[in-house]
Amino acid sequence: xxxxxxxxxxxxxxxxxxxxxxxxxxxxxxxxxxxxxxxxxxxxxxxxxxxxxxxxxxxxxxxxxxxxxxxxxxxxxxxxxxxxxxxxxxxxxxxxxxxxxxxxxxxxxxxxxxxxxxxxxxxxxxxxxxxxxxxxxxxxxxxxxxxxxxxxxxxxxxxxxxxxxxxxxxxxxxxxxxxxxxxxxxxxxxxxxxxxxxxxxxxxxxxxxxxxxxxxxxxxxxxxxxxxxxxxxxxxxxxxxxxxxxxxxxxxxxxxxxxxxxxxxxxxxxxxxxxxxxxxxxxxxx
Amino acid sequence: xxxxxxxxxxxxxxxxxxxxxxxxxxxxxxxxxxxxxxxxxxxxxxxxxxxxxxxxxxxxxxxxxxxxxxxxxxxxxxxxxxxxxxxxxxxxxxxxxxxxxxxxxxxxxxxxxxxxxxxxxxxxxxxxxxxxxxxxxxxxxxxxxxxxxxxxxxxxxxxx
Numbered sequence: 378x379x380x381x382x383x384x385x386x387x388x389x390x391x392x393x394x395x396x397x398x399x400x401x402x403x404x405x406x407x408x409x410x411x412x413x414x415x416x417x418x419x420x421x422x423x424x425x426x427x428x429x430x431x432x433x434x435x436x437x438x439x440x441x442x443x444x445x446x447x448x449x450x451x452x453x454x455x456x457x458x459x460x461x462x463x464x465x466x467x468x469x470x471x472x473x474x475x476x477x478x479x480x481x482x483x484x485x486x487x488x489x490x491x492x493x494x495x496x497x498x499x500x501x502x503x504x505x506x507x508x509x510x511x512x513x514x515x516x517x518x519x520x521x522x523x524x525x526x527x528x529x530x531x532x533x534x535x536x537x538x539x540x541x542x543x544x545x546x547x548x549x550x551x552x553x554x555x556x557x558x559x560x561x562x563x564x565x566x567x568x569x570x571x572x573x574x575x576x577x578x579x580x581x582x583x584x585x586x587x588x589x590x591x592x593x594x595x596x597x598x599x600x601x602x603x604x605x606x607x608x609x610x611x612x613x614x615x616x617x618x619x620x621x622x623x624x625x626x627x628x629x630x631x632x633x634x635x636x637x638x639x640x641x642x643x644x645x646x647x648x649x650x651x652x653x654x655x656x657x658x659x660x661x662x663x
Numbered sequence: 664x665x666x667x668x669x670x671x672x673x674x675x676x677x678x679x680x681x682x683x684x685x686x687x688x689x690x691x692x693x694x695x696x697x698x699x700x701x702x703x704x705x706x707x708x709x710x711x712x713x714x715x716x717x718x719x720x721x722x723x724x725x726x727x728x729x730x731x732x733x734x735x736x737x738x739x740x741x742x743x744x745x746x747x748x749x750x751x752x753x754x755x756x757x758x759x760x761x762x763x764x765x766x767x768x769x770x771x772x773x774x775x776x777x778x779x780x781x782x783x784x785x786x787x788x789x790x791x792x793x794x795x796x797x798x799x800x801x802x803x804x805x806x807x808x809x810x811x812x813x814x815x816x817x818x819x820x821x822x823x
Contacts, residue, residue, distance in 0.1 A: 379664060380684040380730045409726045410707045424731060450720065474796020475774065476711055476723040563795055
C-alpha cells in the first residue's frame, strides 16, 4: 500500500482518477479498521487532512461549512455551530468513544455508507449539502441525493467530498437527533430519527423535516411525517400521525440487534420524541 | 514499497523514524521508538489500551498511521510523570488499587490526564463517559473512576 498526502482537492481528484484500488483517509476510524479486519488493503491511501480548508468550520451565509477533516470533537467544541444545529452536533457526538471522536469525521460517516450512520439522518433533517470535488471542479449536492445503498454512495470514482454545508435558519428553529441502542453508549443505532422544525411567532410549526436511520438500506427522509407536524403545535394527534408516517416509511432488516417489528415501532417513537426536543429548542412550549 | 521518513515530536523530544506506509502509530511507538507503554488490546479502536494524544487530542494510536503524524506533537504515557514523581492520576490509581493486570492502565492514564486538562472538575458521570472507550476486564471500573475523581480534586487543591 502507498500512503500519499493530497495537497489540494485537484491533487486528490487526480490521484483518485489514476485508478487502482484507491481509498481516502480522513479520521481513519472506518477505513483503517476495514483494512485491519478484512485485510482490505487498497493500493493507495490518500490522506486529505492536510488540504487547505478541509480542517475548518467556517461561517458562510449565516450557516456553517464543515470541512471533510473536521473531527466530531471539534464540532462539539464549536459553540456557535452547536447553537445553530444542536441535533447535527449531538448525532455526530454519539459516534464511538472519546478516542474515536478525536478522529472521526462527519463526511467519513456519510461516505462509509452505513444505513445506521448517526450523523446522516441529522444532516437530512438539516437539508445539508455536500461539496463534491471532481474533474470538472466543485458542485454542491444535497446529502440526500448522495445516498445509494449499504456501503455505497453515489459519488463517482474520481470524486470526493470536501465539506458539508449546514444552512442558516430563522430565529425560531431547532433540531434534534435520537437513536435507540441497547446500552448507554458506544453502539450502533438499531433505529434513529432526526427532526428539524421551524415555528411561527405563535408556536405553530411552519417547516419540518423528519429523517430516519437504520430502518432502510439508507437513511430516509419522510415527507409525510414532516407534513403531519406542519400547522400543529405538536399535539398528541400530530405526533401520532408523525409516528405512523415514520412506521409506514420503514423497510428494515431483521437481525440480532432488532426485529423488523421493533425497529418499525421504535422509529416512530423516536421521531415523535425528537420532534418534541426540536420544538422546545425552537422556543416552543409543549 | 519504500519506507516513509517522518519527523515528529514525541513527549517533547524531536523524533525521526522510518516506517512502512501502512504501519500504525502504535507499532511505530512500540517497535521503532521502544515506547512500549501503549498496548495493543484490540487493534481496531475499541479498547483504548493504545491511547495517546496528538496535538493534545486523545486518539487510539492503533487507528493512526505513523506516516500521518509528521509535524505533530505526540504524548504517550512515558511522558506523564516519572518513577520518583508520579502524575496525580498515576498516584491515585495506585492508592485506589485501581489496576490488576495493568494492560489498560497506560491508556487510562493518558485518557484521564486529557480529560482533566479539558475539564478540571468532572462529575462522576463525565468521567465514566470520557473513559467509556477504555476497557478494563479486571477492576469493574469503580476504583478507576474514584481514582480519577480524587486525582482531579487534588489537582484542584481541594484535598490530598
